Amino acid sequence: MARRGRGDAHDAGLGVVGGDEREQAEAARCGKQPRRGVDAVETVLHDDDRRAVEVPAIGGDRGRGILGLRADEREVGAARQPLAGGHAHVHVAVPAREAQSRRTDRLEAGAARRDLDVVAGAREQRRERAAERTRAEDPDPHRSSVRRRPPPGGSGRRPPSRCPAVSLYGVNSGILLVDKPQGMTSHDVVARVRRLAGTRKVGHAGTLDPMATGLLLIGVNHATRLLHHLVGLDKEYLATIRLGWGTSTDDAEGEAFAAASADAVDAITDAAIADGMARLTGGIDQVPSAVSAIKVDGKRAYQRVREGEQVELAARHVTITAFDLLDRRRDTSAGAAIDLDVRVACSSGTYVRALARDLGDGLGIGGHLTALRRTRIGAFEVTDAPSLDDLDVAAALTSAADAARRAMPAIELAEQDAIDLGHGKRIPAPEGTAREQPIAAIAPDGRLVAIVERRAGQLKVVTGFPQEDAS
Incomplete structure (x- = not known):
């Protein structure tokens, strides 16, 4: 049943607001006499052919046609004045599924409309909402975190959508591209973008620690499918390494280990630092930090450390393309220490914290990371990223096709090839197509159709993208 305003709902699922006649309508429904003898109201339900319908039969009459409410006001009019005989007024209650704009047209001529308001029942409202979701172009089933407000004076019911849903x-x-501030986790940034974009289908490519700042790549809606191909891009960082002691987390947020003596720190020369950095350049086997997000038997390493476990992670091969010293300073404010400002260009999966730890251990005085900023992911630069506070999602959004062009080789498809790839079919690979690497397949209208790979002279879809991604 439905209820709105001061009226009551009818058993058939049509809500009727009775206004001043509420007491009389209630008495009529319950088969009782009205409290005021002069205010007698006769309530009759009828079908399309104006045949009287018994109330108990309403439940089986849902498919027959229109149910109507007729108020016979021969004795008492809408303004409670006596009426002459023959001034019966008929109110027609239309089905809830009909549009609001049609309801007024269904009232019969001469009907008293002052106190009649027909609203959809709960079941019909659920059907309307389901139909709206089916018509929507955006298939995201999650409810938006930002709620729409009904128009002033409106009923609060959402009208059917007549335009593509975004x-x-x-x-x-x-x-x-987002410039993450210090103190926020990468998931905090994703949560903020979900609210700003009005969708829960948001993800990121490559985690940054809370203490770190810099570039995050965020995928919105179907473009989240592209993140898998962006997370493996090489990266570049600006960092500050403090030599003199290590920590339990290899950064400034961990528990400090015993510090090296002032004499040991003073004995470290520029040549020794350069030699240590050179040994950590190129292809190396790096042991990630024990408090990393790497999973060990299904659980994150940092979770096991917090629970008191001793975690030893296996070394992984990474490539350090550049490990450049930008500045060197001695800091005596918290004991003997050397601060190094460095630039690191590396492959995906490299831990700059581990570089700081290994450099300090190699010099015999320990080391940890005190600052980190990611400046580049592949061809994406942090200089092109707005801060989170200044983010205008619609204005800052880069299409999936443009992002894919910057991340990998691309081919331009003919119309029929775009249709075939969109259906998951294989197509012949053009001459010179790269092997064993992802390729962006772009349709003639500029949208990203799929990420493909060359296999046996054909292009095979690795990741497909819906046509709604056209921008």
Whole structure:
């Protein structure tokens, strides 16, 4: 049943607001006499052919046609004045599934409309909402975290959508470049973007620690499918390494270990530092920090450390393309220490914290990371990323096709090839197509159709993208 205003709902699922006649309508429904003898109201339900319908039969009459409510006001009019005989007024209650704009047209001529308001029942409202979701172009089943307010004076019911459904602020799908501030986790940034974009389908490519700042790549809606191919891009960082002692987390947030003596720190020369950095350049086997997000038997390493376990991670091969010293300072404010400002260009999966730890251990005085900023991911630069506070999602969004062009080789498809790839079919690989690497397949209209790979002279879809991603 439905209820709105001061009226009561009818058993058939049609809500009727009785206004001043509420007491009389209630008495009529319950088969009782009205409290005021002069205010007698006769309530009759009828079908399309104006045949009287018994109330108990309403439940089986849902498919027959229109149910109507007829108020016979021969004795008492809408303004409670006596009426002459023959002034019966008929109110027609239309089915809840009909549009609001049609309801007024269904009232019969001469009907008293002052106190009649027909609203959809709960079941019909659920059907309307399900139909709206089916018509929507955005298949995201999650409820938006930003709720729409009903128009002033409106009923609060959402009218059927007549335009393609995107997020609340016109955001459809794409990649965002965001400059993460210090103190926030990468998931905090994703949560903020979800609210700004009006969708829960948001993810990121490559985690940054809370103490770190810099570039995050955020995928919105269907472009989240592209993140898998962006997370493996090489990266570049600006960092500050403090030599003199290590910590339990290899950064400034961990528990400090015993510090090296002032004499040991003073004995470290520029040549020794350069030699230590050179040994950590190129292809190396690096042991990640014990408090990393790497999973060990299904649980994150940092979770096991917090629970008191001793975690030893296996070394992994990474490539350090550049490990450059930008500045060197001695800091005596907290004991003997040397601060190094460095630039690191590396492959995906490299831990700059581990570089700081290994450099300090190699010099015999320990070391840890005190500052970190990611400046580049592949061809994406932090200089092109707005801060989170200044982020305008719709304006900052890069289409999936443009992002894919910057991350990998791309081929331009003919119309029929775009259709075939969109259906998951294989197509012949053009001459000179690279092997064993992802390729962005772009349709003639500029949208990203799929990420493909060359296999046996054909292009095979690795990741497909819906046509709604066209921008």
